[in-house]
Amino acid sequence: MKMKNNKKSGIDLVTVSFIAPAFLFFTLFIIVPTIASVYYSFTSWDGLNSAVPFVGISNYKEIFTSARFGNALKNTMILTAFISVLENAMALMLALIVDHVRWGKNFFRSAFYVPVLISGIVSGFIWKIMYNYNFGAVNTIFKEIGLGHLTKDWLGSPSLALAMVGVVLVWKGAGYYMIIYLASLQSVPTDVVEAASIDGASPLQRFRAITLPLISGAFTINFTLSLINGLKVFDQISVMTDGGPGFTTETIVYLLYKVGFNEGRQGFGTAVGIVLLFLILILNGIQQSILKKREVQL
Amino acid sequence: MREANILTVRKKLKPAPFILLALTVFLTAIFLAPVFFAVISAFKSNGEILKNPMSLPTSFYLKNFQDLFAQSDFVTAIKHSVILTVVSELLIVCIVPLAAYAMERRQTRATKVIYTYFLAGMMIPFHLYMFPLFKEMKLFGIFGTLAGPITCYISGSVAFGSLLYCSFLKGVPLEIEEAAEIDGCNPFQTFWQVTFPLLGACTASMVVLNGLGIWNDFLMPYLALPSDRAKTITVEVYSFVGQYSARWDIVFAGTVCSIVPALIIFILLQKYFVKGITAGAAKG
Numbered sequence: 265m266k267m268k269n270n271k272k273s274g275i276d277l278v279t280v281s282f283i284a285p286a287f288l289f290f291t292l293f294i295i296v297p298t299i300a301s302v303y304y305s306f307t308s309w310d311g312l313n314s315a316v317p318f319v320g321i322s323n324y325k326e327i328f329t330s331a332r333f334g335n336a337l338k339n340t341m342i343l344t345a346f347i348s349v350l351e352n353a354m355a356l357m358l359a360l361i362v363d364h365v366r367w368g369k370n371f372f373r374s375a376f377y378v379p380v381l382i383s384g385i386v387s388g389f390i391w392k393i394m395y396n397y398n399f400g401a402v403n404t405i406f407k408e409i410g411l412g413h414l415t416k417d418w419l420g421s422p423s424l425a426l427a428m429v430g431v432v433l434v435w436k437g438a439g440y441y442m443i444i445y446l447a448s449l450q451s452v453p454t455d456v457v458e459a460a461s462i463d464g465a466s467p468l469q470r471f472r473a474i475t476l477p478l479i480s481g482a483f484t485i486n487f488t489l490s491l492i493n494g495l496k497v498f499d500q501i502s503v504m505t506d507g508g509p510g511f512t513t514e515t516i517v518y519l520l521y522k523v524g525f526n527e528g529r530q531g532f533g534t535a536v537g538i539v540l541l542f543l544i545l546i547l548n549g550i551q552q553s554i555l556k557k558r559e560v561q562l
Numbered sequence: 563m564r565e566a567n568i569l570t571v572r573k574k575l576k577p578a579p580f581i582l583l584a585l586t587v588f589l590t591a592i593f594l595a596p597v598f599f600a601v602i603s604a605f606k607s608n609g610e611i612l613k614n615p616m617s618l619p620t621s622f623y624l625k626n627f628q629d630l631f632a633q634s635d636f637v638t639a640i641k642h643s644v645i646l647t648v649v650s651e652l653l654i655v656c657i658v659p660l661a662a663y664a665m666e667r668r669q670t671r672a673t674k675v676i677y678t679y680f681l682a683g684m685m686i687p688f689h690l691y692m693f694p695l696f697k698e699m700k701l702f703g704i705f706g707t708l709a710g711p712i713t714c715y716i717s718g719s720v721a722f723g724s725l726l727y728c729s730f731l732k733g734v735p736l737e738i739e740e741a742a743e744i745d746g747c748n749p750f751q752t753f754w755q756v757t758f759p760l761l762g763a764c765t766a767s768m769v770v771l772n773g774l775g776i777w778n779d780f781l782m783p784y785l786a787l788p789s790d791r792a793k794t795i796t797v798e799v800y801s802f803v804g805q806y807s808a809r810w811d812i813v814f815a816g817t818v819c820s821i822v823p824a825l826i827i828f829i830l831l832q833k834y835f836v837k838g839i840t841a842g843a844a845k846g
Contacts (some may be wrong), residue, residue: 275672278749282664283676285657286720293695293717294683300694311693319785358589365586366579374832375590383778385800386817388601392803393810394615401599401615435593435618440839485843496687499780503803504574517689525785530693537690544685 281469304534310531323535333536335511336519338542340425344494344514345428347437351490352483354434356439361448362442373446377439384436384499391432392504422512425505429513431501438495441486448482449475477558484555491551495544516540600736600821601747611810626815633812634802635792640819643794646783647709647776649717652767658720659761662727663753667739677724684721688781696786706788714782719772722842727840730764731757767838771830774824794821 305323309316327333364372394401396420403415418428452475460470465504498517501507507514507522514522516536524533603611604626605619629772631634665673695714699705702712734757742756743749780796787793799820802813828835 275670276668278663279668279670279673282668282753283661283673286680286724287676288685289657289717290680290720291716293698294691296700297691297695298686300698301691309693311697323788330631347585361582361589365582367583368586371609372586372590374828377828377832377835378591378825379593381774381828382821383598383780383794383796383799385780386600386778386820387596389799389803389813389817390596391605393601395597396637400597400614404615435596439593443836443839444843445668447836447843468774482843489843492685495578498689502780503800517687521781534693537687539740540687541685541690544687547810548685558821 291300297550301534301537304531305538306528306535307531309531309534310528311524312528316531319531323532324539326532327535329540331510332352332519333516334512336514337543339411340495340515340517341512342521343426343433344491344547345501346427347433347497348487348490349493350430350434351437351441352486354438355486356445359449361443362446369518371539374441376442381435382436385503387432388500388503391428391500392419395428395504419505420509422509425509426513429497429500429504430433432504433494433497436500437490443491444486445479445482452478462505480555480559484552484559487555488548488553492544495540495547499543516543575686579701581670586705590604597821599813600817601644601810604818606811607829608809608811626811628817629809630812630815634798636798636816636819638701639792639795639798642708642783642787642792643777643796643843646715648775649708650719650776651773653712653716654719654723654772655765657716659758659765660753661720661725662724663731663757665724666728666731668738677728680724688718688789692785694782705786708787710786711779711782715776715779715788719768723768726768726838726842727764730761736761763834763837764841766831766834767841770827770834770840771842773837774827777824778820783806822843 292548304316306320307316308316308319317540331456358376362369362376365372382390393399397403397415397417397420400418402418406412406414417422418458420426456474459468460474496517497515498521500523501513503513505513506520518539520533520536523529523536571584576689584733588627588788600613602617602619603615605623607615607623607625610617696705699710699713702713704710739752742752747755779794780800783794784797784800787797792798795816799813799816802809802816806812
């Protein structure tokens, strides 16, 4: 599948000219600032002044001893676990029903995808209004169906707010992962499923013994994506709770943003970012090693 | 084939398809309810929204949109959103496919290293490098201009775009390109005139997925565009939430302006959304 004499390890002028623009943009505006971040994380840069005082590892020391970072780390882990699990469970269920429903497959698939199209800010705003204690749709519906005792100040309650943000993320994200599960489900060979059904396997047995192992590749990719996306949630938090009530929905990314822009501590903010990158790499590594082991190829 | 198999298995349990359909309709209603709520609220007065959030608008009420355009610089916001999305995508289509083509068709050890380098970049969160990035943008004189976000969107599309184009290129036969070269095309002509037109589905997939991300982006335009005037639709909606905290009707009119274009593109081009997501997932 290769063209002409390109077994060599070098690179010719034509290839360079094809790749150079993409390479330059990528390097200049992603890699260079990333490397600069490593440097700034050892400074007390305020983001405005040209002075960038070097402070050694004191930012990192502060990160690992401050209660605020500990709280943000806890919130981030809870939120990420919450949405990874629920998003995948919901997405798999949607994919299974779209795969099996007899009428209107395409319509239902599109309908479940619609929330994915909406921006984080807009979806956060819509739900913020729906969660409103006095006038929100959620409490209004509870009252109308006679479950008035279930009405709550959904975003104002410290114990509920993080989960309520999680619900919005699951609603918005599930359709994307559904598409991936659906493609994977459609590649499961029907003759194997049918043979099992002739041998007397129940639908649940067929699902567990045949379908589930064969879609394990989709599990790996979907859990990877939802993990990375979960660790980076920002928009919904900024519009729905601003990290509150108290600090109960302040995640690592939100902390990074607040210390960087509201408190003028961009050196500390970049150090938080570096810790976040390591967190992504470590969690992703653990997850890959668990999920890859379970993958089955046909 | 597959359809037929499902039908034969299904014949035994007759009520099942109807129960499944009912469940599907119920879930669809739940998934679409918030969108429906936003759209109907945009056509209701504030009083009506507060009184009964789920009631339908009683008339074709457009005052929210009139107020939206009269009380804010929303036209500028729409203009900015469109320019950022369209210009970024045009430039991305000029830059990314070319690189992916070279990495796939003119593969050497060096291009493989570059490919891995691009993919590794997907792990780096934007929030990590945004502070130094803004400083760098100031250095280049693009901070506070539309060129700033555009530059960053191009950079941010390189990894996923390369992945998508490389995976699609595997399905494009090599013989056509060889024939073109024999006919005297230089490598640029071969790519743009022969291969690129065959990659239409891939280009459409990348443009719709990537374009949606730009259209909906918040943090970049919020921080990198000048604050003396409207920025983008998403940023305006965000600032309304604080500014008009008592005028939900106006904010809902803004959200409809954000959702409707995305929805129209999706309805027209949905197969490319599906293709792009599945091709990206299969390779990632």
